[in-house]
Amino acid sequence: MAVREALVVGLPVLATAVGGQGERAHDGLRLLPPDAPDALIAEHLAALPVRDTLTGESLPRAPRLWSLTTAWQRPGKRRVETLFVTANLNAGGAQRSLVNLVTQIAAQHPLAVAVCGETTQRAFADTLAQHGVETFRPTAQADPYALAESLLGWAGAHALRTLCFWNVDPKVKLLLARVAPAELRLIDVSPGHYAFAELDGVANFAAAIDLDVAAYYARLDVLVLKYHATDTPPCRRTIVIANGVATASRAAPAPAVPRFLVSGRIAPSKRLKTVLTAFAQVQRDQPTAELHLVGQAEARHAACLAELRVQASGLAVYFRGADPTMSYRCEPFTAAVVLGTHQGSPNAVLEAMAAGLPVIANASGGTGGIVRAGKTGWLLPEHCTAAELAAAMLESFAQPARSTFLGTAGRAYVRAHHDLEVMAARYLDLLKSPNPSRSR
Known part of the structure; x- marks a missing residue:
């Protein structure tokens, strides 16, 4: 990480080709043999120019990535099978679908809902509370590293089986896919091309944590789509579960005016x-x-x-x-x-x-x-x-x-x-199915 951070801010780096260093390719990185003598190191250092300014790369820094790798390593007793992760509980279609779903299946499947950001109206949160659905905010910070670290810590403490992304900051999804343990199943419920474009839009961030967007989809255990879309990213498993709603008790009357x-x-x-x-x-x-x-x-x-x-x-x-x-x-x-x-x-x-x-x-x-x-x-x-x-x-x-x-x-x-009950049954089958065996 020290090498990565120095290169990102524009510092030239002189390093020995040990461990993963030899796999890096960068114009600002000079690699020497592991047993390079002091004189050779001094010669290369003396050859570096003295500069008044530094020109950094456009890639964002990732100074806390190392800490995420240990956030989940505090295993506890399992009481929740699935944690749904969402951006907020505002009055949007994605949030309504989530509330519809978890209130339908909570009695049959131990679950909780993590809300990453601010919520501007209480209706959905109150509905979840009325149905006994555990809801919490992982951290008050909007920083994706803080959110990912808190979510991983919670997942480890509860021996979680499944993390289900439901309208989440793509940076948080990338971080979790980068460092989550192999046994933690990752499901991304995607509305389609809008979410795909969001991930493509943070390609620089993905590069900074050494996980490109293709690798994110490869890490997913299941990508859930809402309809049969074309040009979807290649994933291990892609399924379609259409949204479901409750039918109104009676049809609305016709108006007298337009x-x-x-x-x-x-x-x-x-x-x-x-x-x-x-x-x-x-x-x-x-x-x-x-x-x-x-x-x-x-x-x-x-x-x-x-x-x-x-x-x-x-x-x-x-x-x-x-x-x-x-x-x-x-x-x-x-x-x-x-x-x-x-x-x-x-x-x-x-x-x-x-x-x-x-x-x-x-x-x-x-x-x-x-x-x-x-x-x-x-x-x-x-x-x-x-x-x-x-x-x-x-x-x-x-x-x-x-x-x-x-x-x-x-x-x-x-x-x-x-039908809402059909949608709930399909998600329940997915969440109750065994985790696939995989190696990282």
Whole structure:
């Protein structure tokens, strides 16, 4: 590590080719034989130029990697089989899926949930507490090394069998894959290409800890996808477990005026500017039309929310904030609108369909397998325009019989293919299966 750190900050290094030193290749590293005489070492040192400035590499330093290798070496008594690791418990689709899952299986499988970051609303945490699910924050620090060290220490102290990543900082995942013991099974539940791109985006960090992204996937025991995606990374085992939701007790009634729903996180990836542009066209044609946005923006997306409020000025757009209980599903809506980029198996789509709401969505990620044009909803091109969206919204109001048909068909489809109990049973089978034998 001393050699690595010196090279990263731009210092030339003179070292003997012992241990792993001989495997390093770097312009700033000069290797001498292990038995090099003092005179030869002095000669090389004297040949190094005196410099006024140092030019470091772009690679981040990894000064604490060595300490992680011992964090898990304090074995204790097993009382938890699986630790789910997530970024937060805010009102997002990934977090809702996690809460849906663990509350379903906690009585049958000993588990806990580690929440790495700040949580801005209490609803999901309260739900977990009501079901007796142990939830904790590994450390108050956002530093990925501190998080990985705490998680490994917890895993060792509880003789954990499985770490399951569920929407986690890619740096934390890389660190855990780098130093976790071979007997600790690693499962990554990935929404698809969005998560793959996140890992690719920290390639410098991966290089700094001597674990590239390909090696991360090779270390995984299971990669769980939400839909049958193409161009997935090569892993030891890849399976598909689609999201599941509970079917609403009754279908939502039809509204008297055009009334549209958008639910979920407020973020740039949700293409809400396109939705607002489309709604402006709808309102010009139907002045009584309304658009209800149910969801919240995280602090990092505050600017996005501010821009949307400016764009919505003068329109019948209602920013209603988060509603973790989903009480809005019982309200009369013409249709639910769901646009996105790199979608997985969107809960916003499934939850609307489960309530009998007609859905208008773009064919991003797994959405195209759920919303089928003319059969379970309106399916628009992945990069649809505001005009295309507006046309579908107007059509959903102008053709109430067709909307009712699509809402009923969508509800039946979710009940048959995206049932919450089926999803829970599949995860339970995976978590209860024996750990594969492997060597590191």
